[in-house]
Amino acid sequence: MIDKRVASVAEAVADITDGATVLIGGFGEAGSPTELIHALIDRGARGLTVVNNNAGNGHIGLAALLEQRRVARMICTYPRSSHSEAFEELYRAGEVALEVVPQGTLAERLRAAGAGIGGFYTPTAVGTPLGEGKETRTIDGRDYVLEYPLHADFALIKAERADRWGNLTYRLAARNFGPLMCMAAETTIVQARSLAELGGIDPEAVVTPGIFVDRVVAVPEPMSEREAILRGDRYP
Amino acid sequence: MKQGLTRNQVAWRIARDIPDGAIVNLGIGQPVLVANFLPAGREIVFHSENGILGMGPEPPEDAQDEDLINAGKQPITLLPGASICHHADSFAMIRGRHLDLCVLGAFQVAANGDLANWSTGAEGAIPGVGGAMDLAVGARAVYAMTDHCTRRGEPKIVARATYPLTGRGAVDRIYTDLAVIDVTPAGLAVREMVRGLDFAELRARTGAPIEPADRLGVLEAPEL
Known part of the structure; x- marks a missing residue:
């Protein structure tokens, strides 16, 4: 029996x-996936390379992981936000390395990793500092830079519903990088607001098929980042 | 000399140029104002980088949903006909030339259309690019919305960009508080200019060669 719960x-x-x-x-x-990140803080792993669109907000989740000095290197598209003090302080102190990747390139590098693609040419970043030093090629008169897949050991993902095979649905714009990251990691770990019986998710509504998922855990009432920041919550 | 347009007025002017049926991405910052001034009777669909097509306006506070935000992390709504996709599909829409138009802010636009809007390259600044480089190369048309000069009076339209580029030859048209300027293979062509400014004055405030387009119109907007 397959049971990823x-x-x-x-x-x-x-x-x-x-x-x-x-x-x-x-x-x-x-x-x-704030609850999974907090569990990772409790777990104690250090020297992590973390990939996320941003670099954490307030003092919970990814920001807390950074503040606990667990992250050696961030790969992201846009580290600054209205509450990104944790990352900014560490970056200015030279305690975390940063690789900035254009957002579409980050998405496609993850997809390529999950899809067995060895690299791809994108027009994004041609002639810019983020394209410097990369192999370029002109195809049908247009210039492209070569980008490589971004493989990972683990993915931490928040979904809306999951079943024991790992089929997932997401809620609204919480989908974002989830389906791509599920594909790109060796081990994909998902927290879901609810667990469905097998067959309880309409096959046509499944966004991430279970083949891309290794573990699912129910977190019925995930933390609201907005409220946590308003309250000034910190983890741990 | 008469003052130039306000940012709302520039946004209003840009909105006039968005045709019925267009699929549009508005960059973070000034460009989001454009959504406030759409001409009546045009169906215009807004895209946001985080997988949203058919974005509606910000809802009242009691109707906001943390799972429904735009690329600027602001709360939004979905209009009838909206769809949600993951990031690779969202950027396929961008890079794959499916968006009709993107309006982006600018630090500098060069005479050849080079756009700089993500970094001033200042020492110690924390870099962040988001989706700007994808939008710059991907949208079928890119409009830059910018003040004509910086607060210190330096031109933002320049012969060659000195800031790090977002995209090469990306910009098709520039909308400023003083003028509407097309980027053409022959150089910068001024389509419209505010009243009370003569062309020599506009030249003096522009850091690259400009010429009047075949028909030079007046850049004007209602009080907003």
Whole structure:
């Protein structure tokens, strides 16, 4: 029997070790797997490379992971936001390395990793500092830069519903990088607001097929990042 | 000399040029104002980088949903006909030349259409690009919305960009508080200019060669 359900967020992240590359879903406050990130903080792994669109807000979730000095390197598209003090302080102190990637290139690098593509040529960043040093090619009169897939050891993803095969649905704009990151990681760990019986998700409504998912854990009432920031919450 | 247009008036002017049926991405910052001034009777669909097609306006506070935000992380609504997709599909819409138009802010626009809008390259600044480079190369038309000069009076339309580029030859048309300017293979062609400014004055405030287009119109907008 295939049963990807695990009992707790702690169990779900128990094998994430020092130096791992971890994809973290979410775009702004939508889709952040905050409870899984907190379990990762409790787990204690250090020297992580973390991939996320942003670099955390307030003092919870990814921002807390950074503040606990667990992240050696961030790969993201846009680290600054109205509440990104945690990242900014560490970056200015030279305690975290930063690789900035154009957003569409980040998405496609993840997709390429999940889809077995060895690289791709994109017109994005041609002639800019983010295209410097990269192989370029002119195809049908247009210039492109070569980008490589972005593989990872783990992905932490927030979904709306999941079943024991790992089929997922997402809610509204919380989908963002989720389906791509699920494909790109060796081990994909999902927190879902609810677990469905097998067959309880309409096959046509499945967004991420279970083949791309390894573990699912129910987190019925995920933390609201907005409210946590208003309250000034910190983790731990 | 008469003052130039306000930002709302520039947004109003840009909105006049968006045709019925267009699929449009408005960049973060000034360009989002354009959505406030759409001419009646045109069906215009807004795209947001985080997988949203058919974005509607910000809802009242009690109707906001943390899972429904735009690329600027602002709360939004979905209009009838809207759809949600993941980031790779959203950027396929951008890079794959499916968007009719993108309006982007600018630090500098060069005479050849080069756009700089993501970094001033200042020492110690934290870089962040978001989707700007994809939009710059991907949208079928790119309009730059910018003040004609910086607060210190330096031209933002320049012969060659000195800031790090967002995209090469990206911009098709520039809308400023003083003028509407097309980027053409022959150089910058001024289509419209505010009243009370003569062409020599506009030249003096522009850091690249400009010529009047075949028909030089008046850039004007209602009080907003």
